Amino acid sequence: MKAVNLWKTLFCAALAVTAFSACSDDDKDDDGGMPSITVNGEASVTVAVKLDGGTTDAIEVVSSGNWALTFDDETATWCHPSKETGGKGKTTLTFTVDKWEGAASTDSRQVTAKLLTTGNFEGIPIPKTATVIIKQNGDGSTAVVTNVKEIRTLLKAMNPGQTKVNVTDEIAAMTITGVVVSEFDGHNFGNDFNIAVQDSKVAEDSGLTLNGNKFQDLKLSAGTIVTIPLTGAQVNTYGGVIQLAINNDVAIETSTGTAPEPVVVSPDQFLSYESMLVKIENCIPATGTPGTAWNNSTNKGNANFTTTSGQAFVVRTGNSAAFKSELIPDKSGFLIGIAGQFNGDKQVSPRTKADLNGLDQPIPEPEYQEVTINNLGVGNYVVKNATIVGVHQKGVMFGQEVSGTVYYVLGFNNAWETQTANPYIADVDKLAEVKGASALRYGIYQFSNFDVTVGSASTLQLPAPADFDAAAIDAYISDPVYKYVKVVGVLDIDTSNPNYKTYTITIAGVTGKTVAFAYGLDSYYNGLASGDVVEATGFALGYDTSNSKLNIMLRDIKKNTSVPAVTITTEPETFAATDPQQQTLAYTFANTTAAEISFAIEGTNADKFTVVSKTDANVVVKANGNNESDAAYTANLVAKVAGATLASVELKQAKKIATGGDVVELTLADIKAANITGSAYLDKTFNAADGSVWSGFVLGNAERLQLGWNTDPTKAAAKSNLLSPVLPKAAVTVTITPEASTAAGRVFVLLPKDFEYAGQSVDEIKALAYAVSSATVKGSVEPILFEAGNAGTQFQIRVVGGAGYFTNVKIEY
Numbered sequence: 001m002k003a004v005n006l007w008k009t010l011f012c013a014a015l016a017v018t019a020f021s022a023c024s025d026d027d028k029d030d031d032g033g034m035p036s037i038t039v040n041g042e043a044s045v046t047v048a049v050k051l052d053g054g055t056t057d058a059i060e061v062v063s064s065g066n067w068a069l070t071f072d073d074e075t076a077t078w079c080h081p082s083k084e085t086g087g088k089g090k091t092t093l094t095f096t097v098d099k100w101e102g103a104a105s106t107d108s109r110q111v112t113a114k115l116l117t118t119g120n121f122e123g124i125p126i127p128k129t130a131t132v133i134i135k136q137n138g139d140g141s142t143a144v145v146t147n148v149k150e151i152r153t154l155l156k157a158m159n160p161g162q163t164k165v166n167v168t169d170e171i172a173a174m175t176i177t178g179v180v181v182s183e184f185d186g187h188n189f190g191n192d193f194n195i196a197v198q199d200s201k202v203a204e205d206s207g208l209t210l211n212g213n214k215f216q217d218l219k220l221s222a223g224t225i226v227t228i229p230l231t232g233a234q235v236n237t238y239g240g241v242i243q244l245a246i247n248n249d250v251a252i253e254t255s256t257g258t259a260p261e262p263v264v265v266s267p268d269q270f271l272s273y274e275s276m277l278v279k280i281e282n283c284i285p286a287t288g289t290p291g292t293a294w295n296n297s298t299n300k301g302n303a304n305f306t307t308t309s310g311q312a313f314v315v316r317t318g319n320s321a322a323f324k325s326e327l328i329p330d331k332s333g334f335l336i337g338i339a340g341q342f343n344g345d346k347q348v349s350p351r352t353k354a355d356l357n358g359l360d361q362p363i364p365e366p367e368y369q370e371v372t373i374n375n376l377g378v379g380n381y382v383v384k385n386a387t388i389v390g391v392h393q394k395g396v397m398f399g400q401e402v403s404g405t406v407y408y409v410l411g412f413n414n415a416w417e418t419q420t421a422n423p424y425i426a427d428v429d430k431l432a433e434v435k436g437a438s439a440l441r442y443g444i445y446q447f448s449n450f451d452v453t454v455g456s457a458s459t460l461q462l463p464a465p466a467d468f469d470a471a472a473i474d475a476y477i478s479d480p481v482y483k484y485v486k487v488v489g490v491l492d493i494d495t496s497n498p499n500y501k502t503y504t505i506t507i508a509g510v511t512g513k514t515v516a517f518a519y520g521l522d523s524y525y526n527g528l529a530s531g532d533v534v535e536a537t538g539f540a541l542g543y544d545t546s547n548s549k550l551n552i553m554l555r556d557i558k559k560n561t562s563v564p565a566v567t568i569t570t571e572p573e574t575f576a577a578t579d580p581q582q583q584t585l586a587y588t589f590a591n592t593t594a595a596e597i598s599f600a601i602e603g604t605n606a607d608k609f610t611v612v613s614k615t616d617a618n619v620v621v622k623a624n625g626n627n628e629s630d631a632a633y634t635a636n637l638v639a640k641v642a643g644a645t646l647a648s649v650e651l652k653q654a655k656k657i658a659t660g661g662d663v664v665e666l667t668l669a670d671i672k673a674a675n676i677t678g679s680a681y682l683d684k685t686f687n688a689a690d691g692s693v694w695s696g697f698v699l700g701n702a703e704r705l706q707l708g709w710n711t712d713p714t715k716a717a718a719k720s721n722l723l724s725p726v727l728p729k730a731a732v733t734v735t736i737t738p739e740a741s742t743a744a745g746r747v748f749v750l751l752p753k754d755f756e757y758a759g760q761s762v763d764e765i766k767a768l769a770y771a772v773s774s775a776t777v778k779g780s781v782e783p784i785l786f787e788a789g790n791a792g793t794q795f796q797i798r799v800v801g802g803a804g805y806f807t808n809v810k811i812e813y
Contacts, residue, residue, distance in 0.1 A: 035119030035128035037063040039093075044256070046133040050140035051107070053099035059132060061091040067117040069093075076111035079134050086115075095134050108137035108145045144225050144257055146199040148178040149206035155235050155242055156205075164236040164245060164767070164789070172230050176244075178208065179257055180224040181277040182338060183351035184215075188321035189338060190238075190349075191758055192216040193768060196275045196338045197226060202263045207276030207339075211768065212246035213752045222277075222351070223259035228252050232790065238767045239342035241274060247790065248752070262336050267313035268378065270339040270346040278339040280348060282308040283332060284363055286437075286449040288415055290330035294323060298415055302347070303328055304448060305335075308364060310379030312439035312448045314347040316340070319713070319759030323353040334358035343544065344442065368435055373400045373407040376445045382435040383409070387458035389429070390539055390555045391422040393519035396452065397482070397539050397553055398434055399460060406463055408482035408539060410553070411436065411447040419500060420522050424452065428555075431455035442542030443480050465537045470509030473550060477513075480542040485552065487515065488560055490567045490590070491534045493525065496743075501525075503554075505536065506567060508646040511636070518551035525557065531567065533590045535560040564592035566639040566646040568619075571744070573782050574632075574774060575623040575653040582612055582622035587639065587647070596641050601651070603635035609651050611637070623653045631655050654785065664692035664725050665810045668703075676700040681708065681716040688725075694809075696722035696796075704739040704807055707748075707799040711759060717803070718757045721796040724811060731788035731795070733812045736773065737781060739805035744778035746804040750791040755798075762800045770795060776804065783808070 039045045039059050047056040061067070069084045078098040083091065100107070113132040118125050135142060154171050166172070178197030182189045189196060195215050198207035210228070220226070232247030246252070262279035270278070286304035294317035295301040301324070303315040315335065317324050336355040337348040350356050368382040376383075383400065389408070390397035396411045411434055416422065424432075436450025465486040466472065476483065489507040503520035518541055528534065536557040543550050570585040589597060594616035601609045601621075608627075612620040619637070627633055632655045639647040670688045676698070686694040697720050699706040708717025724731070736748050747762075749769040757765075766772050771789035788795075788811070797809065 033064070033119050033121065035064050035117045035126055037061070037067055037115055037117045037128050037130045039115065039130045039132055042130075044131040044133065046135060046142040047095065048135040048137065048140050048142045049097045051100045051103045051105070051136065051138055053097045053136075056095045056097070056134065059093045061086055061093050061115060061130070063088060063091070063115075063117045064128075065117045065119060067115050070114050070116070072112040072114065076109075078109075078136070079111050079113075081113060093132070095132070097134065097136050100136055105138040108135065110135040144177070144179060144200045146177045146179060146201075147174075148176065148197055148199045148208050149203060151176050151230070151244075152205055152208050152242065155208075155244065158235060160235045160237050160242060162237055162763070162767070163772075164234040167230060167233045167235050167244075172233060175227060175229045176208075176210075177225065177227045179260060180220045180226060181207070181222050181259060182220070183222050184219040185221070186322050186350070186352035186355075187758075188316075188318050188323075188349055188351060190318065190764060191320070191760055191768070194243075195220055195226070196277070198260065198276045200257075200260065202260055202276070204272040205274075207274055209241055209243045209275045209340075210246055211243050212252070213248050213754070214246070214252055218252065218254065220254065223257050225255045225257040226252060227254075234790070236767060238763065239340075240344065241340050241342075243767060248792065265339065266307065266309070267311040267346045270313065270348070271341060273339045274341065276339055277336070278348065279334055279336050279358075280307065280313070281334045283335055283359065284308060284366070285328050285330070285359075286312075287451070290328050292328055293325050294328060295319060295321060295325075298417065302414070304414070306380075306437040306439075306449055308332070308366065310366075310381070310437045310439070312346075312437050314342070314345055316342070316347045316349045318349075323350075323356070326353060326356075329359050330363065331359045331361055332363045333361045366437075372402045373398065373409045374402050374405075376409060376438050378439050378445075380436070381438050382433065384433045386432050386434055387429065387460040388424055388427050388432050388452075388454070389460070389462065390553045391425050391428060391521070392517075392553045393417075393419050393422060393521055395519065395553065396422070396424050396434075398432060399462065401460060406460070406484075408484070409434075409438075409445060409447065410441075410482065410539075410541060411450045411452070412441070413450075419520070422521060424454070425521065427454045429458055429460075431458045442544060444482060444542050468507070468540070470507060473507070473510055473513070473515070476540060477543045477550070480540070482542075483540040484537070485540050486535065486537050487552065488535050488563050489515070489533070490565050491525075491528055491530060491532045491557075493528075493530045505534065506565075506647070508565070508644065509648075511648050511650075512548060514549045516549055516551050517554045517557075520554060524554055528557065528559070531588055531590070533560045533563060533565045534558065535563075560591070562591055564596070564641045564646060565590045566592070566597055566641065568637070568639060568647050568649045571777055572621070572637070572649055572651055573777050573780060575627075575651070576785075577627040577654045577656045579626070580623040580653060582620055584618050584620050585637070585649070586618050588617075592641050598640050600638050600640065601635050602638050605633040605653075606635045608633040608653060609635050609637075621651060623651075626656075627653045628656055661812070662728070663690075663810060663812050664688065664727065665690055666692070666694050666722075666808065668807045670694075671700060671705050671807070674700075676705075681720055692725040694722060694725055696720070698722060704741075704805045707797070707804050707806075709799055709802050709804075711761075713757050713759045721751075721755075721798045722809070723753060724795050724797065727793040727811065727813045729813050730793055731791050731811050731813045733785060734771070734773075734788050734791075734797070735783050735785045735808075735810040735812075736797070736806050737783045737808040738776050739807050740779055740781050742776050742778075742780075742805045743802055744776060746776040746799050746801050748773040748784065748786075748804060749798050749800055750788060751796045751798055753794045753796055755796050757798075765798070765800050781807075 182196040337350040386398040389399040468485040494502040503517040541551040633653040708720035710717040770791040
């Protein structure tokens with residue numbers, strides 16, 4: 001037997017892995033040593049013919065030894081190679097393709113030919129392959145045939161919202177093929193479950209965000225071709241961006257392709273190129289942005305940029321981005337990323353640090369056009385002889401009289417973090433010059449990057465404020481402008497966040513909308529408390545459709561002692577579909593008496609509910625029997641004084657939910673038996689009395705189990721979850737019984753069994769979830785029943801928005 005030197009063997013084996021040439025000193029000239037084979041000088045080549053058939057272009061095969069050809073699809077009898085074998089050296093190869101009888105002009109098919117040669121080293125055979133992809137289509141094109149635009153058009157026609165819904169039957173029967181343009185290694189496209197795909201031919205509206213558990217494992221890079229059946233797919237929007245959720249059970253096919261070059265666009269084109277790879281030229285970081293990290297505690301990953309033409313946009317860097325701690329350069333130039341939006345704010349998400357390397361030029365001095373406020377547009381402007389008419393924590397309102405009409409514009413600075421101060425709070429009613437970049441926000445112009453020069457006292461006289469009642473607010477929403485307004489209602493000061501107070505006002509007749517005093521400065525509310533009837537003047541700032549919120553910049557506020565007001569302070573729970581129990585709702589009033597207040601049921605299903613009784617502090621309501629229908633019943637409980645509606649809350653009775661027939665249940669007794677003690681989150685297994693086995697990373701005691709919530713992924717609470725048992729069949733419903741100390745507004749979500757939190761927001765988690773429960777009600781122990789969606793046979797249960805406590809979990813399947 002021939003002796004082999006160990007170190008020589010290891011060295012040559014390493015070279016074999018990296019495809020270097022042979023190192024054996026007795027390699028043969030024919031079929032010996034390290035093999036090599038190429039097609040047209042590459043490892044793979046693509047050729048194509050039209051539907052009428054024909055012969056492909058010639059392909060030069062260069063091989064180190066004999067080779068043999070096989071097809072990946074033995075049924076592809078329509079494709080015929082000119083040679084099925086070849087020898088060492090150069091060989092010319094073609095393929096003859098039959099006419100495709102009955103094919104439509106949009107049809108396409110392909111087959112892959114594998115050319116295999118073999119070398120050897122010390123008697124060990126070493127294979128090497130090259131591939132030829134033969135395509136047949138209407139154009140005779142070698143380009144990848146994709147259909148992202150077609151599917152996006154169908155999805156847009158569904159008018160999706162924030163809640164996931166099943167795609168139409170037409171879409172579910174389709175298969176999407178697209179080119180990946182996101183980069184997994186950058187970890188900066190929302191989360192690692194997301195990818196961006198687009199068509200091989202760049203066009204408007206030909207990109208799409210896909211979401212699926214398998215993408216985290218596939219770790220796809222730009223240029224990969226994905227082919228995915230849309231069986232069981234769902235669609236929703238996140239921040240206005242369409243997201244297509246892929247069913248976990250479908251197979252995802254991938255192949256190597258070439259990433260499209262980024263298309264050069266301006267920020268005002270982002271929405272037309274959503275989820276596509278774009279390049280923005282002539283970019284400038286906003287004032288105060290250079291020298292800070294792309295994601296820091298102030299910008300929260302939203303770095304403000306403008307173009308030299310004055311178009312503003314946001315560079316979005318997530319909490320998990322590989323480059324999040326890199327500093328923003330004090331440079332101009334271009335950047336590359338995936339175009340998108342967040343509730344109307346145009347944003348681009350760089351994929352990796354390399355996408356930012358184009359910011360390498362000196363920042364030019366911008367040119368400002370002098371205009372009056374009524375002539376503002378998108379661009380760089382200077383407005384002289386304006387007046388500072390109001391401020392809030394993050395902004396300054398400027399007013400200017402032009403031909404007898406006072407016009408307004410907001411200057412907004414997200415870096416102003418202190419709720420007790422504003423740099424210009426002492427300069428209200430003074431003249432000012434404002435200079436900066438103007439762009440649209442909520443349909444009206446604002447300065448997002450601006451400088452202010454304060455002058456002397458102004459003589460500007462504001463017009464009388466417009467009365468902003470329910471009717472006026474409804475009219476305003478359809479045509480939002482900056483407007484000086486007066487509102488009367490009940491003040492609410494939310495102090496649940498110890499670091500920030502939120503100020504809102506409840507206005508009689510306004511339903512389904514929040515009226516907020518935006519970024520309220522605490523000093524303006526001295527002497528006032530929640531429940532006070534107030535009269536306030538300020539500036540309407542437009543309408544945020546994503547949150548149904550009307551924001552007002554406060555100018556003045558005081559108590560009102562004449563206008564009657566009623567507030568229903570208890571949020572009604574959803575009545576159960578079966579055996580609904582009556583509810584007692586508390587209410588308060590001011591500037592009237594309890595005797596003058598009447599309650600009534602109004603709305604679509606008013607006949608399904610009844611007002612049972614009323615005291616000076618409470619009103620009792622009930623649902624009139626079981627709901628046997630497939631839709632929830634809804635109506636409004638209204639409080640009136642002298643025939644005018646002063647308060648309203650929605651009443652809802654759940655629809656009849658089909659049950660699965662079989663149940664697993666984790667009870668309080670099971671929780672107690674686990675004997676959880678201490679104040680640290682623990683990995684714990686629960687052996688329920690019914691034989692089911694639950695596990696998770698939890699906190700608890702003898703009276704409850706706790707799931708935590710924290711936006712810092714490194715914290716223990718951010719890892720907290722309860723893992724369901726493996727079920728014999730898919731879950732149908734989940735019922736969670738809250739413990740009494742659970743705060744209001746907590747939401748339970750069902751997530752993939754291997755989900756790991758990576759810093760996503762509450763809305764991002766909801767978008768990822770199979771199912772989302774209704775929100776908890778403070779102090780309520782009423783079980784929360786919700787459908788399990790596509791959660792399948794095993795899933796995580798988590799809570800978002802804050803810690804959630806519960807005493808029982810039941811899954812029907």
